[in-house]
Amino acid sequence: MKLARPDVFHPRIVLAGCPALPEGDGDDAGLVAALGKHGLHARWMSWDDPATVTADLVILRATWDYIDRLDEFLSWTRRVRNLLNPARVVPWNTDKRYLADLVAAGVPTVPSRFFAPGDAVALPNSREVVVKPAVGVGSVGTLRFSNHADARRHAARLMDAGRTVVIQPYDPRIEDGETALVFIGGAQSHAFAKGPILQRLGEAPAFDESGTYAQESLGPADPDFEVWDIGHHALAAAAAHLDLSVDELLYARVDVIGGRSDPRVLEVELVEPSLGWMQLDETTRSRQQREFVVAVESALDRFGLGPLSHRRP
Numbered sequence: 001m002k003l004a005r006p007d008v009f010h011p012r013i014v015l016a017g018c019p020a021l022p023e024g025d026g027d028d029a030g031l032v033a034a035l036g037k038h039g040l041h042a043r044w045m046s047w048d049d050p051a052t053v054t055a056d057l058v059i060l061r062a063t064w065d066y067i068d069r070l071d072e073f074l075s076w077t078r079r080v081r082n083l084l085n086p087a088r089v090v091p092w093n094t095d096k097r098y099l100a101d102l103v104a105a106g107v108p109t110v111p112s113r114f115f116a117p118g119d120a121v122a123l124p125n126s127r128e129v130v131v132k133p134a135v136g137v138g139s140v141g142t143l144r145f146s147n148h149a150d151a152r153r154h155a156a157r158l159m160d161a162g163r164t165v166v167i168q169p170y171d172p173r174i175e176d177g178e179t180a181l182v183f184i185g186g187a188q189s190h191a192f193a194k195g196p197i198l199q200r201l202g203e204a205p206a207f208d209e210s211g212t213y214a215q216e217s218l219g220p221a222d223p224d225f226e227v228w229d230i231g232h233h234a235l236a237a238a239a240a241h242l243d244l245s246v247d248e249l250l251y252a253r254v255d256v257i258g259g260r261s262d263p264r265v266l267e268v269e270l271v272e273p274s275l276g277w278m279q280l281d282e283t284t285r286s287r288q289q290r291e292f293v294v295a296v297e298s299a300l301d302r303f304g305l306g307p308l309s310h311r312r313p
Contacts, residue, residue, distance in 0.1 A: 010040075012056045013059065013296070014058045015031060016052060016060050016061055017044055017063065018063050019048065020065065022045065032044070034290065039307070047076060048072075057081070057305065058082070058084070059250065060084065063271070067137055074091055085249050085250055085271065096114075096135070097164065099267075100112070105237035112166050113168070115165050115167065121155050121165075128146045129167055129169060130167070132165065132168075133164070134164035134166050135163065135164070141163075178256065185250065186248070190284065195219075226261075226263060231265075248302070250292070252273075
């Protein structure tokens with residue numbers, strides 16, 4: 001690691017995890033060293049550590065317990081000095097009702113209906129349906145049903161617990177898995193494949209040792225340009241809705257099902273997505289993590305935290 005130069009400002013950077021994963025899930029293990037090679041000093045902390053609010057920059061990475069502490073988490077994002085992705089992204093993107101905003105912008109998505117507690121549930125006219133909470137991570141509470149009565153009961157249980165639910169027709173292409181498109185600083189970076197994880201009633205996904213997220217089967221991917229195009233479209237629509245330029249988003253992951261003929265956006269992850277670094281070969285991973293560092297440097301300049309920012313006229 002390069003020695004700190006005394007006449008250069010060194011912002012305090014935090015990569016935010018959660019109490020169960022205070023240093024993330026291991027996929028981001030190279031980021032601290034990558035930042036350090038550029039003279040940027042970063043450390044991992046759980047997001048609820050009081051020291052995070054005095055850091056110069058906090059980067060959301062593995063804050064996966066927020067579904068159980070949502071109000072506390074949203075309040076914390078507003079207190080942090082500088083947050084990536086920006087704080088106004090968080091309440092919008094942690095609620096899957098953002099999919100309706102993407103549809104309004106013309107982004108092809110998996111059709112979705114949303115029902116708040118007290119609403120009458122109307123199922124789509126399809127043989128199988130998917131019911132999930134609007135706020136959730138790791139596929140918790142997400143189930144596939146062929147029996148519509150069971151689907152209604154699951155939706156009712158979620159709504160009785162105060163949760164808004166999302167109901168979608170089951171798309172059999174999910175059996176082929178998802179393509180995760182990763183963008184860094186608004187630019188196309190890399191992609192990886194995610195195996196199917198959707199469970200039926202009575203089944204449960206296998207969780208990691210922390211119990212925080214469902215384990216997935218991941219692998220490399222090389223999507224067609226038509227699939228990348230839909231990712232760019234989704235990212236641009238999300239940024240426009242949030243009144244941001246795409247390069248203000250340090251990272252984004254767009255999950256797509258289907259191939260070049262009719263790709264559909266399943267989710268746009270702007271808050272705490274795994275970025276699939278470990279699915280890349282060492283050379284590619286090093287190069288793309290360098291792009292991540294460059295995007296962090298650009299953000300620091302926007303926030304007035306560049307290396308010479310301590311010098312005032």
